[in-house]
Amino acid sequence: MYKSIVIGTGPSGLTAAIYLARANLKPLVIEGPEPGGQLTTTTEVENFPGFPEGIMGPELMANMRKQAERFGAEFRTGWVNSVDLSQRPFKLQVEGHGELVAETLIISTGASAKLLGIPGERDNIGRGVSTCATCDGFFFRGKKIIVVGGGDSAMEEANFLTRFASEVRIVHRREELRASKIMQDRARENPKIVWSLNRTPLEVLSGDRGVTGLKVRNNETGEEEILETDGIFVAIGHTPNTKFLNGQLATDDHGYLIVKPGTTETNVPGVFACGDVQDQRYRQAITAAGSGCMAALDCERFLEGNSTHDWSVSL
Secondary structure, three states: EEEEEEEOOOOOHHHHHHHHHHHOOEEEEEEEOOOHHHHHOOOOOOOOOOOOOOEHHHHHHHHHHHHHOOOOOOOEEEOOEEEOOOOEEEEEEEEEEEHHHHHHHEOOEEEEEOOOOOOOOOEEEOOOOOOOOHHHHHHOOOOOOEEEOOOOOHHHHHHHHHHOOOOOEEEEOOOOOOHHHHHHHHHHHHOOEEEEEEEEEEEEEEEEEEEEEEEEOOOOOOEEEEEOOOEEOOOOOEEEOOOOOOOOOOOOOOOOHHHHHHHHOOOOOEEEOHHHOOOOOOOOHHHHHHHHHHHHHHHHHHHHOOOOHHOOOOO
């Protein structure tokens, strides 16, 4: 029996673990096979407060993990195959560890950016391929870049990237865009944005210094062409990592966990959500960390009046 189990080890989960451990709640943190979240695929983080020269993403995550361990957080690695939230204490089936039981849960499993699934894409994440304009746009000052996508997020990222790039080319596999009219109009009125519609991305091309181009197929002619570029931003959406919950928590139409406004409380008492799994608007390391702090404080206050276990005996 654990007082609290944290699922996920991105900025939100590790911050929650730090706060819970400092409150002497001895949390168990479950990390998947790729611990650290999306920051482990980011080469340099320049917008996390406290690091004026920037810090490597994996190093930042490693430091946060060490900080949580220093205060007594326990870590285990494995997939959470299922959870039972029908009653407290909650039960989790974790690969390699069997059944684990907890009075409270903090879910910080994040959201995975959808990728194109073409050759050269994954190999060049952090070397010119990105899924976050606000994270990496600064590195492309005065350069030509491509945004792949046709929805509102793609139009928004393209407009944002024109602050840095000399040219932003939008590549979309159809002639029509899915974005709202106001977002389309805003993009079309931007003189730095050019269009390559009705093109299907086939391969990310790269050299010693990173991305050099995107091979596409012209869907009208069937011919292949290479669009030269210094960077490719994939903006085709995110998928919140909530499948293991099997619909036991309330979600919005996109699958993101719904929390009570101003808190991290889900619709099940004792279950809290933080980070990108409940945030489709900001998706930043610093906002994720902040919500992790909120989740830990919400969890601590909940335990003060809702414990189902006599901890004076086991501790």
